[in-house]
Amino acid sequence: MTTPALRVAVLVPCFNEEAAVATVVADFRKVLPAAEIFVYDNNSRDRTVDVARAAGAEVRSERRQGKGHVIRRMFADIEADIYVLVDGDATYDAPSAPRMIDMLVKEHLDMVVGFRVDQSAAAYRPGHRTGNWMLTGFLSLVFGQAFKDILSGYRVFSRRFVKSFPVLSDGFEIETELSVHALELALPVAEIETPYFARPVGSFSKLNTWRDGFRILGTILKLYRSEKPLRFFTAIGVLLMVISVVLAIPVIITYLEQGLVPRLPTAVLSMGLMIMAVLSVSSGLVLDTVTRGRREMKLLAYLSQPAINKK
Template identity: 65%
Template sequence: MTEPRIAVLLPCYNEEAAIAQTVAGFRAALPSATIYVYDNNSKDRTVEVARAAGAVVRSERMQGKGNVVRRMFADIDADVYVMADGDATYDAEAAPQLVRRLIDEQLDMVVGSRVTQQDAAYRRGHVMGNKLLTGMLAQLFGRSFTDILSGYRVFSRRFVKSFPVLSGGFEIETEISVHALELRMPVGEVETRYFARPEGSASKLSTYSDGFRILNTIVTLYRIERPLLFFGAIGGLLALLALALGIPLAITYYHTHLVPRLPTAIMATGLIILAALCFFAGLILDTVVRGRREVRRLAYLGHPAPGERYP
């Protein structure tokens, strides 16, 4: 069996102060890997610095990390993909351990779960938001990871080539996690050190606006992947409201054979109809989702498992 082709993917935007250190760290940790830096419209010298550091530099004009990941996954052909932000916050020395675990255990994704003692590296607002979103994902999809927002991940070829990438921004990590959970892929986590950014590098993540976008992504993916439960819950609430309005009317009609509040009766009837429509819409969409999931599963199975064989 030949050695796997490893590609290190580093999305970045205005990371002149950190990209050379990031490239050097991954080159030392994975000497045989090809290191790709995907620049996302940087206005500083990120491109020149990355090229001088020995990386293969490419550009994506559509702004947003999700757009960069879509381009990277489409363009790069490899057996193992190591993805990390180009801001020198992730521990490059841990990369061989993540890659080895992926291959030895034939996993499709290994997440570098962030551990840090530096408040400047991992702000409290980000920590709290990550815990809330991780817990919500676990409640909605039945299982989760300890750090769904980590940008440090190692993927198999079959993961990358079966992942459609629909997100445009920082919600991409959530979409990646849901893709793995819905296809029931074998995955793992490894605790890795998380560092403060070098001087001159600033975080592009907004605690509140990006947090709400990630929350919206979780709800949207739940609606898409679990339509029967999503629309069934809405239908159940509408049915309960209809019963709350209709039972007093039914009791009155039983005793008097009159319907004194006709508008309320019409509303209760309409709510029951809406509840039934929600249920049947969820049932139909659930059938569609099962078909889509089968197609993704077949695309996933079209590639060998990590460690099986390499061309």
């Protein structure tokens, strides 16, 4: 078990989780008796607030709708050495928390992700499983292999990670942003298998497979553009160059054979595309310099926070 000298905070974002939140609070109170449990309500229309407070949690609210807004508020408000982030739907295994915390402390990590292992067919819907697999593969291709479950809502963080993480997302794409932040700064992270259960009766998923899947994919593309602009804009530039050359070849052949340029609009389009390609690559070079500066600022913010010390 981890030492009691370290202050542990359990952060539980909730939206209409009256049927599950009491179970979550009780389970984490049992396995982490010294931890402080904070339930952040996100405009619930049921009795989530009353149930969470009766279960013994400290309840706070975030008025702006969206999981990203809730986590931004949590990370800003709560002071602790170790943060346990878990959804309030009672699908994650509380007894895994001490193992995750021990791994974080003993191996001097900044994030441990609970890799979900479903315990029933109802726990992990096929659409969500496929979407997670596709998004995880795309993220690995773009940023490098590091995670098997980027959408897990069960994570343990160091104070360094939490206080240096600039939350930009509004909704469920926040898990993707957390993963990308760790990959881009090459922070020490790990995954550990945890059981994943079906929701209790009366609890319903707020995740829309297609809508939120496209939002997460859009977040990955935005982060790829902002974190690796040289690759992003060079790829666009190369594509424009190829199209420009393909359009220009017939025009050049006709000019060499006849000394005329009868397809003037095509020639102008080809030249315009080539100019855009050069501008795209140039933009990538400039933005890459800016991104390096921002990355250095993030690292300085990260290093300004004390590391976890076992007392």
